[in-house]
Amino acid sequence: MQKNLAGSAGFFFSFRQERGMPKTERWQWYVEESAPSEQHHHAIDRVFFEGRSDFQQVAVVSTPVFGKMLILDGDTQSAEGDEKIYHETLVHPALAAAADRSDVLVLGGGEGATLREALRSPDVRRCTMVDIDGLVVDLAKRFLPEWSDGAFEDRRARVIVGDALQFMRDDRDRYGVIVSDLTEPLEDSPSNALFNEDVFRLIKSRLAEGGVYVLQASTASFHNASLHCKMARTLRRHYAHVASFFTHVPAFDTDWAFLACSDRIDVAALDASVIDAYCSGLRGENFFYDAVTHRRLFSLPLYLRRALAAEGESFR
Numbered sequence: 001m002q003k004n005l006a007g008s009a010g011f012f013f014s015f016r017q018e019r020g021m022p023k024t025e026r027w028q029w030y031v032e033e034s035a036p037s038e039q040h041h042h043a044i045d046r047v048f049f050e051g052r053s054d055f056q057q058v059a060v061v062s063t064p065v066f067g068k069m070l071i072l073d074g075d076t077q078s079a080e081g082d083e084k085i086y087h088e089t090l091v092h093p094a095l096a097a098a099a100d101r102s103d104v105l106v107l108g109g110g111e112g113a114t115l116r117e118a119l120r121s122p123d124v125r126r127c128t129m130v131d132i133d134g135l136v137v138d139l140a141k142r143f144l145p146e147w148s149d150g151a152f153e154d155r156r157a158r159v160i161v162g163d164a165l166q167f168m169r170d171d172r173d174r175y176g177v178i179v180s181d182l183t184e185p186l187e188d189s190p191s192n193a194l195f196n197e198d199v200f201r202l203i204k205s206r207l208a209e210g211g212v213y214v215l216q217a218s219t220a221s222f223h224n225a226s227l228h229c230k231m232a233r234t235l236r237r238h239y240a241h242v243a244s245f246f247t248h249v250p251a252f253d254t255d256w257a258f259l260a261c262s263d264r265i266d267v268a269a270l271d272a273s274v275i276d277a278y279c280s281g282l283r284g285e286n287f288f289y290d291a292v293t294h295r296r297l298f299s300l301p302l303y304l305r306r307a308l309a310a311e312g313e314s315f316r
């Protein structure tokens with residue numbers, strides 16, 4: 001996920017490989033910048049792939065603390081150790097709240113974890129995942145099978161390699177839940193064209209009556225929640241209910257925010273009994289999300305509530 005909106009600044013560098021240096025200084029390091037003056041260094045103990053697709057810089061590495069990691073344009077997308085925090089948060093409040101979760105659309109979601117989480121619900125009869133980058137999907141299948149955990153082979157999965165915007169323009173179906181798991185809208189990102197009024201209108205036109213549109217919505221950190229607030233202000237023009245929620249994602253080294261949008265239901269106010277009943281029907285055990293976590297996710301700190309209530313920029 002892009003955290004430094006000034007442009008991706010993640011890069012690899014190695015300390016001098018001089019004999020006799022302490023072990024830590026022999027590692028290669030992946031450095032992620034969350035602001036021009038803030039860096040997070042991940043030691044790399046193995047590089048599975050590093051290169052450029054037609055759309056973005058792609059790396060798959062392994063790190064001692066977080067395990068395997070997918071990095072796009074120099075920013076951590078997800079890490080083995082804590083990706084379930086992000087993907088359970090992104091998927092399950094929306095699915096639990098939706099009037100009809102039988103047909104789900106995922107925009108992006110390349111490594112297959114969002115697809116995995118949606119297909120854990122037996123009520124989901126089809127989940128369509130549209131990712132522009134076939135290389136990311138192939139690398140995820142090859143090096144990160146834990147993320148998809150068989151989801152790519154699930155007969156309910158429809159995986160399309162293509163532009164999510166073009167797909168929605170051509171598609172005629174309507175979905176009970178639309179999950180946007182795209183990279184950050186930066187000038188050099190393939191997702192940039194998906195964050196504007198027309199596209200938000202198009203997404204809504206693809207949403208079934210009573211449906212829920214949920215999206216990863218940038219950071220909720222005290223120094224950098226402006227993009228999140230900009231998305232929330234814009235979406236309030238399209239939905240009766242737009243609920244912000246957030247959680248800390250250790251691999252991102254920051255608080256990450258989401259938005260759940262619906263005309264029928266305020267996802268924030270979902271009843272605990274509904275969440276418990278929904279979670280008890282999922283295949284396998286959750287790692288992170290349940291009715292208690294739901295309350296925490298939607299309990300926003302004062303600074304964020306103030307920022308969301310303030311006037312400000314929105315997408316046009």
Ligand code: SAM
Binds near residue numbers: 072189191
């Ligand atoms: N789930 C991950 C996480 O934990 O944050 C990140 C999401 S996933 C890696 C982001 C995906 O969005 C990438 O695989 C990228 O190829 C895809 N993407 C970006 N722009 C797109 C577009 N216009 N259409 C479809 N997919 C797009």
